[in-house]
Amino acid sequence: MSDNDSGLRRSLIISVSLHVLLGALSYLGLPFLTRDMPVEDAPIVIDLVEIAERTAAPPPSAKQKEQVAQKVEPKPEPPKVEPKPEPPKPEPPKPEPPKPEPPKPVEPPKPQPQPQKPEPPKPEPKSEQVDPTLPPEPKKPDPKPEPPKPPKPEPEKTPPKKPVEEDPFKDLMKNVEKYRQQPKSSTPPPSQAAPSAPTQGATNSANSPRILNAPLADRATMSEKDAIRAQIEQNWVFDVGAKGIESMVIVLRVAINPDGTVTRVDVVDTVRYNTDSGYRAVADTAKRAVLKSQPLKYPAQKYEEFKVLELSFAPRDRL
Amino acid sequence: MMKSVRQMSLRRMGAALFGLAVAGVALAAAVAPQTARAEVKIDITRGKVEPMPVAIPDFAGPGEAGRFGGDVASVITADLERSGLFAPINKAAFIQDLPSLDTQPRFADWRTINAQLLVQGVVEPQPDGRLRLAFRLWDIYGGEQMKGQAYVTQPENWRRVSHIIADEIYKRVTGEDGYFDTRVVYVAESGPATKRVKRLAIMDQDGANHHYLSDGSNMVLTPRFSPTAQEITYMSYYNGMPRVYLLNIDTGRQELLGDFPGMTFAPRFSPDGNKVVMSMAKDGNSELYDMDLRTRRTSRLTNHPAIDTSPSYSPDGQQIVFNSDRGGAQQLYVMDAQGNNVRRISFGDGRYATPVWSPRGDLIAFTKMKGGEFYIGVMRPDGTGERMLSNGFLMEGPTWAPNGRVLMYYRQEANGAAPQLFSIDLTGFNERRLVTPQGSSDPAWSPLLP
CATH class of the missing domain: 2.120.10.30 (TolB, C-terminal domain)
Structure with a gap:
């Protein structure tokens, strides 16, 4: 009996302590998991950049510019980003929601000439600084870009980019003297997303699909941005010979209506805009590009993210 | 005793206030990156390099003075075109007439012919026999006047004033001084x-x-x-x-x-x-x-x-x-x-x-x-x-x-x-x-x- 009793007690103790351990584990272990979440959240951003590597143009330009423009000795080039068909990147396996991939805008959708828009009554008759503001274009029932296009973005995207990247550059500044063609190295970018990607995948392979799903859905993806970028680049006309243009960055804040028409374009650096006439001239070309590009094409269901855009114009890649 | 209680409650209130402040800061910190992230950032690194389309109608003017209007527009047009930075649009394409400086441009009409800039000008005779040349430079897409200026001069100086107007346009658009009055x-x-x-x-x-x-x-x-x-x-x-x-x-x-x-x-x-x-x-x-x-x-x-x-x-x-x-x-x-x-x-x-x-x-x-x-x-x-x-x-x-x-x-x-x-x-x-x-x-x- 006492034997029995002690045996029972022992098993009871074991049972209780195991339960306590289990409870402690679940209590301590779960918070660890959840607390890790934010940390895991950060790599997601890197994943997004990876998408950019694929859909956006490779950024070799700065070096390329130097080469051609200044006829350096043919020393071994620093490895340049080579837009080879990108290797199948370890993409998070989760199928993303089909990206609304608007076809590359061939020509800017131009606002139709409004039949006889009543001009605002002119405020003052003939002072020199008459400055009537143009009323916002009455919005057209512009069909939004259909969101669910068959999602086959990559292959058709990169090839057209390449020639665009190299050719126009050659046209920009003429050099009648023929210099030897610099040997182009074709090594992939050294420390770009490629190496980092596998490690990311390894560390959070277990829960990455789950995490990736939520934030990606309501965040602007690179190809969506590419659509707007392409639209505006089509309409951006600037002067390569302007003084200091190679180091200029014009940041515009653009507010749009749900139909993609532009309600406001503000130059962020107002001080420089008002004091530096060269900067103002380039900023004006950027503003004109935005206005000429409206309605901007963005995924219809993402108006909340796209209603204010921050566009930074930097022609340096092209010089 | 009462005093200490009051002190206590004061202290507690202070703590509560402090806690509120901390919470507020935390809330602001939590919200701020959210809104900042909501703004989509896009880099534009490519564009086109081509002359800017500009419409330069003849300067309007009554009778004798109006005779200069076409010449003035021609000199300005030739200056801007020769710079290679502007592409003057053929006058035959113009839709709107601008009989005076107070005629409001119909920007949609000028957009239709792809003009990005419009130079609107007049030549007016003055009582003393001199001429008054005035112009407005319009940004068609922004719908704004970029520059407006008037000059009074002897009629024989019309050519030089035309160069000066071309320089003003060049300077406002490119941000650099012109070189036409040289x-x-x-x-x-x-x-x-x-x-x-x-x-x-x-x-x-x-x-x-x-x-x-x-x-x-x-x-x-x-x-x-x-x-x-x-x-x-x-x-x-x-x-x-x-x-x-x-x-x-x-x-x-x-x-x-x-x-x-x-x-x-x-x-x-x-x-x-x-x-x-x-x-x-x-x-x-x-x-x-x-x-x-x-x-x-x-x-x-x-x-x-x-x-x-x-x-x-x-x-x-x-x-x-x-x-x-x-x-x-x-x-x-x-x-x-x-x-x-x-x-x-x-x-x-x-x-x-x-x-x-x-x-x-x-x-x-x-x-x-x-x-x-x-x-x-x-x-x-x-x-x-x-x-x-x-x-x-x-x-x-x-x-x-x-x-x-x-x-x-x-x-x-x-x-x-x-x-x-x-x-x-x-x-x-x-x-x-x-x-x-x-x-x-x-x-x-x-x-x-x-």
């Missing part, structure tokens, strides 16, 4: 190649108002404009020896500059117009000298057995670029304005000559001879970024427009025909011939007229 001095060449007559001539930058400054009895070479006055310095012969002269264009007064034992040549003004820097050669060795035009004092800048010549000041007056064969082949060198700190900036093969520092400061233009051909090229003052803008059998003597954007030079073909003036944008595009009555060489661009 003149060009050059050497007019006539007669057979073996017995050329060389005369100094001057004209507006578009070729209008051409006339001669010298009669051709003396050989005239390398005229250079003062950056500050209607004055030029040039080389001519005195007692059979080349000497540097100074000429006031308005008065026609001419004087020999300095009394040097040897021949002097390749003169050029300093940016403030107070000095002239030049070469002086004696016993086969040429050195650089500068001369203060007020005190007439000269000082020697270089001292080297090699040939140093073709000096040109940087726009701040602190440095001088010149060419020298001190390193073997003829190359470009930069030194301080006092002659110290000489350093070579050109390292290409071939020979470099006639360097000219851009008034904008960012480039040095030069002539290069290589492989039996001549080139006009530019490089940055540190020698990087060398580019050849144009080449040919013989081309020489680059001169900058006062805004440092356009170069003019002369070009001669192998067939022995007389040389001709050409201009080119510093990007290497938009090379154009400037038509002159006779052969033309050695152009020198004036500053903007006062």
Whole structure:
């Protein structure tokens, strides 16, 4: 009996302590998991950049510019980003929601000439600084870009980019003297997303699909941005010979209506805009590009993210 | 006791307030990145490089004055078009009439013909017989007036005012000063190649108002404009020896500059117009000298057995670029304005000559001879970024427009025909011939007229 009793007690103790351990584990272990979440959240951003590597143009330009423009000795080039068909990147396996991939805008959708828009009554008759503001274009029932296009973005995207990247550059500044063609190295970018990607995948392979799903859905993806970028680049006309243009960055804040028409374009650096006439001239070309590009094409269901855009114009890649 | 309770509650309230504040900060911190992230950021790194479409209707005006309206618009149109940065739209495409300066442009109409800019102008007679020219520059897509200005002038000045208006448009759109209200001095060449007559001539930058400054009895070479006055310095012969002269264009007064034992040549003004820097050669060795035009004092800048010549000041007056064969082949060198700190900036093969520092400061233009051909090229003052803008059998003597954007030079073909003036944008595009009555060489661009 006492034997029995002690045996029972022992098993009871074991049972209780195991339960306590289990409870402690679940209590301590779960918070660890959840607390890790934010940390895991950060790599997601890197994943997004990876998408950019694929859909956006490779950024070799700065070096390329130097080469051609200044006829350096043919020393071994620093490895340049080579837009080879990108290797199948370890993409998070989760199928993303089909990206609304608007076809590359061939020509800017131009606002139709409004039949006889009543001009605002002119405020003052003939002072020199008459400055009537143009009323916002009455919005057209512009069909939004259909969101669910068959999602086959990559292959058709990169090839057209390449020639665009190299050719126009050659046209920009003429050099009648023929210099030897610099040997182009074709090594992939050294420390770009490629190496980092596998490690990311390894560390959070277990829960990455789950995490990736939520934030990606309501965040602007690179190809969506590419659509707007392409639209505006089509309409951006600037002067390569302007003084200091190679180091200029014009940041515009653009507010749009749900139909993609532009309600406001503000130059962020107002001080420089008002004091530096060269900067103002380039900023004006950027503003004109935005206005000429409206309605901007963005995924219809993402108006909340796209209603204010921050566009930074930097022609340096092209010089 | 009561006191301590009150203290307690105060303390507690303080703690609560502090807690609230912390919570508020935390909340703000939590919200701020959220809203910042909501803003989609896009980098635009590509664009198109093409002239900007501009619509320039005839300036409107009543009766007699209106006669000038079409001419004024034509001069402005020609100026902007020749710069290569603007593409004037054919007037036949215009939809809207702008009979007065108060007619509001219908921007949609101008957008239809792809205009990005609109110049709206009038010519009005004044009671005293003068003309009032007024214009507005409109941004079609922004729907805003970018510039508005009026000028009152004698009718015979309409041409010059048109250039001034073109300069205003250019400046507002490009952010840099224009160069249309300027003149060009050059050497007019006539007669057979073996017995050329060389005369100094001057004209507006578009070729209008051409006339001669010298009669051709003396050989005239390398005229250079003062950056500050209607004055030029040039080389001519005195007692059979080349000497540097100074000429006031308005008065026609001419004087020999300095009394040097040897021949002097390749003169050029300093940016403030107070000095002239030049070469002086004696016993086969040429050195650089500068001369203060007020005190007439000269000082020697270089001292080297090699040939140093073709000096040109940087726009701040602190440095001088010149060419020298001190390193073997003829190359470009930069030194301080006092002659110290000489350093070579050109390292290409071939020979470099006639360097000219851009008034904008960012480039040095030069002539290069290589492989039996001549080139006009530019490089940055540190020698990087060398580019050849144009080449040919013989081309020489680059001169900058006062805004440092356009170069003019002369070009001669192998067939022995007389040389001709050409201009080119510093990007290497938009090379154009400037038509002159006779052969033309050695152009020198004036500053903007006062």
